[in-house]
Amino acid sequence: MQRYTIETDISLKYIFLKLSIISLIQNETPIMPWNELDAFWMPFTSNREFKSAPRMLTSAQGMHFTSDDGRKILDGTAGLWCVNAGHGREEIAKAAYDQLKELDFASAFQMGHPRPFQLAERLIQHTPEGLDHVFFTNSGSESVETALKIAVAYHRLNGNGSKTKFIGREKGYHGTNLGGISVGGLGSNRKDFNCLIPGVDHLQHTWIKGSEFTKGQPAKGAELADELESLIALHSADNIAAVIVEPVVGAGGVFIPPQGYLERLREITRQHDILLIFDEVITGFGRIGKPFAANRFQVTPDLLTTAKGLTNGAIPMGAVFAHNKIHQAFMNGPESSIELFHGYTYSGHPVASAVALATLDIYQHEGLFEQALALEHCWQEGLHSLSDLKAVKDIRNIGLIGAVELHPGDQPGQRGKQVFLDCYWQQNTLVRGIGDTLALSPPLIINEQQIHQLVEALRTAISKIPT
Numbered sequence: 530m531q532r533y534t535i536e537t538d539i540s541l542k543y544i545f546l547k548l549s550i551i552s553l554i555q556n557e558t559p560i561m562p563w564n565e566l567d568a569f570w571m572p573f574t575s576n577r578e579f580k581s582a583p584r585m586l587t588s589a590q591g592m593h594f595t596s597d598d599g600r601k602i603l604d605g606t607a608g609l610w611c612v613n614a615g616h617g618r619e620e621i622a623k624a625a626y627d628q629l630k631e632l633d634f635a636s637a638f639q640m641g642h643p644r645p646f647q648l649a650e651r652l653i654q655h656t657p658e659g660l661d662h663v664f665f666t667n668s669g670s671e672s673v674e675t676a677l678k679i680a681v682a683y684h685r686l687n688g689n690g691s692k693t694k695f696i697g698r699e700k701g702y703h704g705t706n707l708g709g710i711s712v713g714g715l716g717s718n719r720k721d722f723n724c725l726i727p728g729v730d731h732l733q734h735t736w737i738k739g740s741e742f743t744k745g746q747p748a749k750g751a752e753l754a755d756e757l758e759s760l761i762a763l764h765s766a767d768n769i770a771a772v773i774v775e776p777v778v779g780a781g782g783v784f785i786p787p788q789g790y791l792e793r794l795r796e797i798t799r800q801h802d803i804l805l806i807f808d809e810v811i812t813g814f815g816r817i818g819k820p821f822a823a824n825r826f827q828v829t830p831d832l833l834t835t836a837k838g839l840t841n842g843a844i845p846m847g848a849v850f851a852h853n854k855i856h857q858a859f860m861n862g863p864e865s866s867i868e869l870f871h872g873y874t875y876s877g878h879p880v881a882s883a884v885a886l887a888t889l890d891i892y893q894h895e896g897l898f899e900q901a902l903a904l905e906h907c908w909q910e911g912l913h914s915l916s917d918l919k920a921v922k923d924i925r926n927i928g929l930i931g932a933v934e935l936h937p938g939d940q941p942g943q944r945g946k947q948v949f950l951d952c953y954w955q956q957n958t959l960v961r962g963i964g965d966t967l968a969l970s971p972p973l974i975i976n977e978q979q980i981h982q983l984v985e986a987l988r989t990a991i992s993k994i995p996t
Contacts, residue, residue: 589616645877669810670704700781750787783932814838817928818902
């Protein structure tokens with residue numbers, strides 16, 4: 530069967546018809562007909578363009594997706610930063626099935642069931658000292674929203690009701706709820722919505738000219754954290770509830786914190802009674818070689834948000850870790866009162882909790898956090914081998930996360946999209962295009978040979994860019 534590419538002029542409808550016939554002959558589920566693609570409004574996607582040449586993934590196992598035309602696609606993205614233990618894990622599927630048979634759902638409002646209690650106890654074994662309480666959500670966006678609300682309520686309980694403002698950071702991504710896009714620093718996520726929460730300011734991002742092609746943490750740039758002192762002088766510490774940052778910026782382009790930067794943020798926030806929130810939806814669960822970035826950088830925030838790798842992407846679930854001092858502030862009222870008027874129908878869902886427990890078992894038994902750290906050098910050298918390509922502007926990496934930034938072409942994002950499409954259609958490799966940056970975050974089960982395969986796919990695709 531002929532494979533179609535972004536350049537082909539063969540009728541795509543003919544190809545879909547041909548594939549459907551083959552599927553029927555092989556007694557498989559037929560390819561979705563074209564008239565069934567319109568109802569689904571896809572997120573963060575050029576819907577009209579996509580539906581003119583769909584990129585369909587129909588199954589997955591280990592390090593690979595299978596496309597609807599039967600190709601094995603090497604996953605350089607862990608799905609969407611989340612499938613850290615690789616695809617198709619039978620242990621996870623069995624945990625979900627067994628839990629569904631035993632208890633499919635029970636509310637966590639005024640009731641309890643064992644799984645989230647067991648999960649919370651397991652989770653706090655991996656967090657820095659003091660982050661000993663877990664509030665469950667269903668996504669990273671909900672985790673951020675929860676952390677923001679907890680921060681404001683905490684200060685109010687301590688008699689500081691004026692502390693309601695937040696400080697985010699340029700290029701930061703904190704989900705797509707109103708609170709998340711308000712503290713986030715991506716203009717494209719904010720420009721169409723004129724109902725952002727008030728009282729938010731932003732630190733500048735941490736990339737500085739001269740740090741191109743740095744391997745790991747840049748040596749310079751810790752002084753960028755001192756801008757927080759200026760924002761505090763502008764807004765007054767009496768009015769600021771929290772500073773929220775991704776320890777490693779993810780969807781904003783993969784920016785690594787300079788040495789000493791996070792430590793300085795922690796010092797300043799502590800001096801001014803401002804909470805520090807780490808958004809670890811991407812960096813959590815082994816992505817940079819430790820359970821959390823807070824462990825790797827040895828900086829303990831007051832609140833830490835997670836999701837994605839918590840369940841290996843199998844079922845939506847998120848969590849917020851709260852420091853003991855924050856939890857205790859809510860526990861001082863009458864014993865019979867509700868301490869926090871916040872939550873979701875599916876908070877601590879029994880099936881999601883069972884899946885998360887199975888995922889933690891895999892991480893532990895297979896030593897995947899340690900494996901990610903052990904592969905960091907191979908990953909780093911592989912990515913930086915692309916620095917000889919004229920189209921490459923910068924390369925950034927830490928743990929098993931990385932970015933290859935391209936010099937922009939005539940239209941912003943055009944070159945990044947070209948490489949993304951070429952990798953998918955021609956190189957059988959999935960990478961994530963963020964403008965003219967290729968973001969990379971493979972499952973932690975990747976091996977050295979697959980790292981080289983991923984790098985060579987990028988080399989081939991990037992080499993096609995005219996310079």
